[in-house]
Every structure is written in C-alpha cells, then in structure tokens.
Amino acid sequence: MGKGWSGCGMETAQIAETKNRFDLADRDRIRRALLRYMQQRGIGVPTLQGEIAKANKLGLDRVPLKTLQRFLGDTHRSNDALVRFCAQFIATLPDSDPLADFGEQMAAFLGVWRDGHDCRPVPPEIAGAYAGRARRAPEPGGAMRVYRGDAEDWVPFSAVAIEPQRAHPYAIVREQVTNWDRKPPGETGPEAGPRRAYEGIAIHPNGSFFIVLRNILTGTPRVYWLDWAAEGRLGGHGHESRAGLDEPAVGTSPQSSTLVLFDRLQEDA
Numbered sequence: 001m002g003k004g005w006s007g008c009g010m011e012t013a014q015i016a017e018t019k020n021r022f023d024l025a026d027r028d029r030i031r032r033a034l035l036r037y038m039q040q041r042g043i044g045v046p047t048l049q050g051e052i053a054k055a056n057k058l059g060l061d062r063v064p065l066k067t068l069q070r071f072l073g074d075t076h077r078s079n080d081a082l083v084r085f086c087a088q089f090i091a092t093l094p095d096s097d098p099l100a101d102f103g104e105q106m107a108a109f110l111g112v113w114r115d116g117h118d119c120r121p122v123p124p125e126i127a128g129a130y131a132g133r134a135r136r137a138p139e140p141g142g143a144m145r146v147y148r149g150d151a152e153d154w155v156p157f158s159a160v161a162i163e164p165q166r167a168h169p170y171a172i173v174r175e176q177v178t179n180w181d182r183k184p185p186g187e188t189g190p191e192a193g194p195r196r197a198y199e200g201i202a203i204h205p206n207g208s209f210f211i212v213l214r215n216i217l218t219g220t221p222r223v224y225w226l227d228w229a230a231e232g233r234l235g236g237h238g239h240e241s242r243a244g245l246d247e248p249a250v251g252t253s254p255q256s257s258t259l260v261l262f263d264r265l266q267e268d269a
Contacts, residue, residue, distance in 0.1 A: 021080050022080055022083045022084070022087070026083070026087075027071075027078075027083055030083060030086050030087050030090060031071065031072060031074060032199065032216065033090045034048065034072060034086060034089075034090065035072060035216060036098070036216075037090075037093070045065065045068060045069050045072065046065060048068070049063050049065050049068050051089065052068070052085055052086060052089040053085075055088060055089040055092050056085045056088050056089065058085065062085070063082065063085055064082075067079075067082055068082065068086075071083065071086070099172055099199060099200070099201060100165070100168075102200075102201055102212075103165065103168065103169075103170030103171075103172070103201040103203070104168065104169075104170070106170065106201055106203055106212065107168075107169040107170050107203045110203060110205055110210065120169065120204050120205075121164070121168070121169045121204065122162075122164045122165075122169065122170060122171040122202055122203065122204045122209070123164070123204065124164050126162055126164065126171065126202075126209070126234075127162055127163060127164050127171070128161070128162060128264050128265065129159065129160070129161050129264070129265045130159070130160040130161075130162070130234065130262035130263060130264050130265065131156065131158075131159060131262070131263050131265060132156070132157055132158035132159065132160055132175070132177075132260060132261070132262050133154040133155060133156055133157065133260065133261045133262075133263070134154065134155060134157045134158075134179075134182050134238070134258045134259065134260050134261075135153060135154060135155075135182070135258050135259045135260075136153055136154070136155050136182050136183075136184060137181060137182040137183070137258075154261065155179060155182050155183065155184050155185065156178075156179060156185070157177060157178065157179040157180070157182055157260075158175050158176060158177040158178065158179070159175065159176045159178075160173065160174070160175045160262055161173070161174045161175075162202060169203060169204070170201045170202060170203050171201065171202040171203075172199075172200075172201060173198075173199070173200050173201060173202050173211050173213060174197075174198065174199050174200075175197070175198040175199075175213060175222075176195060176196070176197055176198075177195065177196040177197075177198070178195050180196060182258065196215055196217075197215070197216045197217070198213035198214060198215055198216065198222055199213060199214065199216060200212050200213030200214055200222070207227075208225060208226065208227050208236075209224070209225070209226040209227070209234065209236075210223075210224075210225060211223065211224040211225075211226065220240060220241055221240070221241070222238065222239070222240040223238070223239045223240070224236060224237070224238045224239075224260065225237055226260075226262070229261060232263065232264040233261060233262065233263050233264065234261070234262040235259075235260065235261045235262070236259075236260060237257060237258070237259060237260065238256075238257070238258055238260045239255060239256070239257045240255065240256050241254060241255045241256075
C-alpha cells in the first residue's frame with residue numbers, strides 16, 4: 001500500500017470495524033485520509049477506486065467512480081456502503097497519524113520552558129467550534145481604511161474546530177476558509193475565491209496559542225498567534241502566503257497578514 005504513507009490511525013480503523021452508519025465527522029476524517037493518501041502516492045481517483053475495491057474484495061462496479069469522486073469532493077452525501085468500503089480500505093494501511101507526529105515534535109521543539117519542563121498542555125477549555133472574523137481587506141485601488149474597531153470593519157471568513165488531545169500537549173486544529181479575500185457581507189460567494197481547507201496543530205507556549213496549519217490541497221502553510229481576547233473568544237494575527245490558489249494583484253505583498261477574532265459557537269460556550 002505504499003511505504004511511508006501516513007493515514008488516520010487507529011481511530012479510522014475502529015470506525016471501520018464498528019460502524020455501518022457514518023456521521024459528518026466520520027465522513028470528514030475518512031475523506032481527509034483518502035485525499036492525503038492520494039497526494040502522498042501521487043495517484044488519481046481511478047487508481048484509488050481500484051485499490052479500495054481490491055482491499056474490500058469487490059468488483060469495480062461496487063465502488064462507482066462518480067460516487068467516489070463526489071465523496072472526495074464533498075459535493076453529495078454518499079451512501080453509507082461506499083463510506084464503509086473507504087473506511088475498511090483506510091484501516092488496512094499503516095497505523096500512523098501525521099498530525100499526532102507533528103504535534104509531538106512541535107511541542108518538543110518549541111515548548112520547552114526555561115526550567116526544563118515539557119511544554120504546558122493546551123487547556124481543555126479551548127475545545128470547540130469557532131466562527132472566525134477578520135479585518136476587512138483594503139479598499140479597491142489601494143485606498144487605506146481607518147479602523148476604529150467598528151463592527152463593519154470585521155467580516156466572517158472561516159470556521160475553526162479545536163480538539164485538545166488527552167495526555168498530549170497539543171491540540172488538533174481544522175479550518176475552512178470561505179472568504180479568503182475578506183469581502184464584506186453580501187459580496188461573498190464563488191467570486192470570493194475557492195474554499196480553503198486546512199489541518200494542523202496548536203501548542204501553548206508562553207501562555208499564547210501558536211497554531212500551524214497546512215492547506216490540504218496545496219500544502220501552503222498558515223500560521224496564527226492567538227490569545228484569549230475575552231470569554232469564549234480568541235484574538236490575534238493570521239499569516240499565509242498568497243501563492244498556490246491565486247496570484248497576488250500587482251504591487252501587493254505575496255503574503256496575507258491580518259487581525260482575526262474567533263468567537264466560540266453558542267453550542268460550545
């Protein structure tokens with residue numbers, strides 16, 4: 001199945017063994033594992049289709065190509081039978097989680113206190129789903145905006161989920177950016193650019209939250225430095241290169257840097 005592949009680990013294997021129905025979180029984990037496998041092997045969907053069918057001892061007709069493409073693209077809710085075949089395939093792969101490996105290494109490298117103790121753990125109270133807001137982009141033509149902290153200066157731009165790992169110093173972080181160009185409400189949509197999906201880790205050095213993510217499609221790194229801005233809210237700065245999915249406008253910086261706020265969703269408050 002390919003040397004050096006890193007999948008979803010024991011969690012996905014247990015899903016495959018015990019479930020016949022899959023919720024959105026299950027489907028998202030399985031989808032990410034398949035996309036990562038394809039990227040690391042350099043294969044397309046038809047090759048993946050054949051490997052899934054072989055791992056489940058099925059004919060190709062039981063793993064329809066169009067259905068698999070839709071599942072990978074998250075454009076339709078695929079039937080549970082196909083998702084189960086995908087989960088069974090992931091369960092046959094080596095048991096290694098790249099996010100867990102990265103989290104341990106990052107905490108060891110950056111998180112050592114001066115007295116020699118290990119990195120302090122990410123506090124469990126940070127766990128949950130957050131709605132991200134960012135400062136609006138400069139006006140067209142390069143005109144400067146004067147920010148006074150007014151509500152209209154902040155626009156919705158992403159959704160974040162933070163999952164501290166029990167007995168480990170890091171948290172798993174996933175983000176979906178839907179308003180990369182930071183357009184005001186009413187102007188978002190397909191013209192705002194492609195959706196960007198990220199995964200990575202957070203550690204907690206010096207009392208702040210340092211988050212390192214990568215774009216699942218392009219591998220472009222994304223970084224946040226955040227602090228508790230208020231109860232249930234994180235605030236700080238986010239940084240990412242503009243290369244990969246779009247070209248920067250002439251005369252602009254090749255990297256994006258902006259102030260951000262993440263408000264915990266009510267159900268997680």
